[in-house]
Ligand SMILES: [Zn+2]
């Protein structure tokens with residue numbers, strides 16, 4: 001043993017790993033029974049820590065992992081004190097050595113690979129309390145659903161008490177307890193992936209009274225903190241209840257970069273306040289066949305241009321049946337009734353009559369076509 005090592009040990013009891021780190025050589029000396037001044041014998045008990053972490057990770061499916069160590073500040077403070085007192089320049093500090101040793105041993109025990117940058121799971125280990133918190137990387141999926149019964153909202157309504165912030169009334173979910181397409185899909189996905197919550201990005205939206213037909217409405221979903229990462233084979237279409245079917249569900253390799261553009265094919269039922277003029281009907285149909293609609297958003301101080309690609313209208317008395325194809329994001333209700341924020345042209349202004357949507361069957365989504373997908 002070097003004289004420096006001897007001098008250190010004379011003053012501070014250190015375990016062999018904590019001594020080796022200071023003097024940069026293998027320090028052969030009988031293991032001291034005293035508690036290491038720096039690490040409090042962390043390395044001696046490392047197998048217990050490994051066991052605790054492995055148990056916490058037991059219920060998670062993963063290929064790669066990393067460790068986050070929450071170590072007491074005094075570890076570093078004590079080591080720095082010794083280093084300055086004996087004028088030492090250690091290569092590695094106690095925290096990084098502890099986490100290196102833990103990772104190495106875990107990798108061996110679990111037979112999984114360390115990935116520092118994009119691991120499937122991160123185990124945050126508190127050295128003092130031995131608490132282990134696991135954070136799993138989200139899984140992303142693409143799916144489509146159809147809806148064959150009216151009366152179910154697409155999105156989960158926000159809690160009326162807290163307006164989405166979370167309160168005792170809603171069990172801190174920020175949402176109403178009512179059933180919805182979102183709720184049905186969430187339940188299923190949480191059941192499969194055992195995650196903590198799900199976040200949807202929908203390709204468009206429909207009315208509570210709308211049907212969604214054809215190949216169904218596409219959506220992206222993020223499952224947060226999932227315990228499972230693999231999608232079992234589902235017999236598709238999969239019935240979710242309330243007339244909702246899952247038509248497609250695909251696991252994505254990564255978070256989608258942006259939402260794709262899409263077009264919707266819509267069938268709407270409208271009520272004219274008075275029978276529209278035949279000539280005006282003809283002109284409006286011809287104009288709308290391939291037209292641009294300017295849709296203002298006052299809150300965003302922006303006007304969006306949405307195209308209509310096909311427009312067919314059949315009038316029976318004061319009722320109108322309209323089939324059209326439009327860009328995703330066109331507000332169907334505003335376009336057909338002229339209600340709400342400015343939208344031009346809109347159907348009532350072209351026909352010169354007031355228009356309401358059929359209350360019970362306003363419009364159905366016949367299909368949603370994704371572009372470049
Ligand atoms: Zn030590």
Ligand SMILES: [Zn+2]
Nearest residue numbers: 159162167170
């Ligand atoms: Zn609430």
